[in-house]
Amino acid sequence: MQAQKQTPPNNELSFARADNSTLVIRLAGDWHLRHGLPSPDVVEKQLDTAPKPTKVTFDAADLRDWDSGLLTFLIGVSEICHKRKLPADWAPLPEGVRSLIRLAEAVPEKTGARAEVSHTGFLEEIGHEAISYAQAMDDFLRFLGEVAIAFARLPFGKARFRRVDLMMAIQDCGASAFGIVTLVTFLVGVILAFEGAVQLQQFGASIYVADLVGIAMSRDMGAMMAAIIMAGRTGAAFAAQLGSMKVTQEIDALTTMGISPLEFLVLPRVLALFLMMPLLCVYSDCLGVAGGAFVSATMLHIPLGTYLRETQAAVTLTDIFGGVFKGAVYGIIIAVAGCLRGFQCGNSSSAVGDAATEAVVTGIVYIIIACGIFAFVFNVLGI
Incomplete structure (x- = not known):
């Protein structure tokens, strides 16, 4: 043997x-x-x-x-x-x-109890990811359309929501966000001025740091940085709030009482960000210019009055209003992304955290996409 x-x-x-x-x-x-x-x-x-x-x-x-x-x-x-x-x-x-x-x-094993290992190819995985992204975009656009319909009902007094909810959302999206917006946008202005100064000093054109910072902040960076801050701060908060309400079945209770959750919960939040983002954008522009002035005064020894006059000559009202318009659009994107992820939240406590994370990612991605579209359109229009 x-x-x-x-x-x-x-x-x-x-x-x-x-x-x-x-x-x-x-x-x-x-x-x-x-x-x-x-x-x-x-x-x-x-x-x-x-x-x-x-x-x-x-x-x-x-x-x-x-x-x-x-x-x-x-x-x-x-x-x-x-x-x-x-x-x-x-x-x-x-x-x-x-x-x-x-x-x-x-005890016989249940059918499908074991997870089947799928051997998908690289191209097939790319296809699945593309389909999932397309589905996510479709969900976002559908939800945006429903919000637009709710906005259309607002001037006729048919949209049902509490004014106190709108005031609280405005306070949260406006005054409560000034601290973090101040810090970040001032530092962005400092960084832009410092990077520009290092290069412009080589050509004796240090004064054009004012042009660089002023145009960059007013056209794009002010609105974008404020939007990214609000996506991480307020968009995640919207998703967590609505996700928690879904877990506790408060949204179902509103539907049972014949109240539209979209109007009662989403509309005040979208309206608050739509109103506050232009103000935050202008505030960001001013703080960015202040950061550039700080670098110019300490590193380049440019007087404050000279810096501000150069900024005034370089920045036009078209640049400012273009940035404000972008900020308003970014505010709608952030609010819609946060509320959508909150409504899509699962029925567990961990799903609330996942919804908040997805809201931040979705908001920032769509902000960058919108920024690219604006850059192309404004270039075509010669703005």
Whole structure:
């Protein structure tokens, strides 16, 4: 009787032939999951070895401690035997092992209980991602259309929401955001001025730092930086608030009472950001110019009056109003993205956090896309 032996650490698995028709699986040592266990596939390889056995039995005389890892291995062997229609003799195994195996075999496995491993190609994965992004864009546009319809009802007094909710949203989106907007936009102005000064000093054109900072902040950077700040601050808050209301079924309660959740919850938030974002944009422009003036005064030794006169000559009303218009559009995008993710939130506490994260990502991505579209359109119009 000849045996083939494989010896992983702390456990031993070997095979022998009692005769040409019986495969003996010898189990020895300690069989614990933490020590790493062999795969049942090695048994299948032995069953394919000529002469092919017609029966499987076990030798567990040297088996010591074991846990569910041994059961997992033996159930895998049982499935192989069932698939090949080979009888298996479980009598040599310990009584506890035999009882658990009988229990596992007595309850049939539910269809689809095991996750199927999908082997998709690279192009197929790209296609799935493209479809998911297209679906997300479709959801966003549909929700934006519903918000637009609610806005259309607003002048006729048909949109139902509480004025106090609007005032609270305006305070949260406006005055409460001044601190973080002040810090970030001032530093953005400082960075723009410093980077520009390093290059412009080489050509003796340091005064044009004022033009660089003023035009950049008024046209794009002021509105964009304020929008990104509000997406991370307010957009996430909107998603978390509405997500929590969905988990606690408050949104369902509004629907039951015949009140549109879109009008009652979404419209005040969208309106508040639509009104506050232009103000924050102008405030960001001023803080960015102040940051540039700080660098010019301390690094380039340009008098404040000279810097402000150069900024006034470079920046036009078209630049300012263009930035304000962008800020208003960014405000709608942030509010719609945050409210949409809140409405799409699942019914668990972890889903609220996921909704807030998705709201920030969606808001920032759509802000960048809108900024690119504005840059192209304004260039075509010669603005």
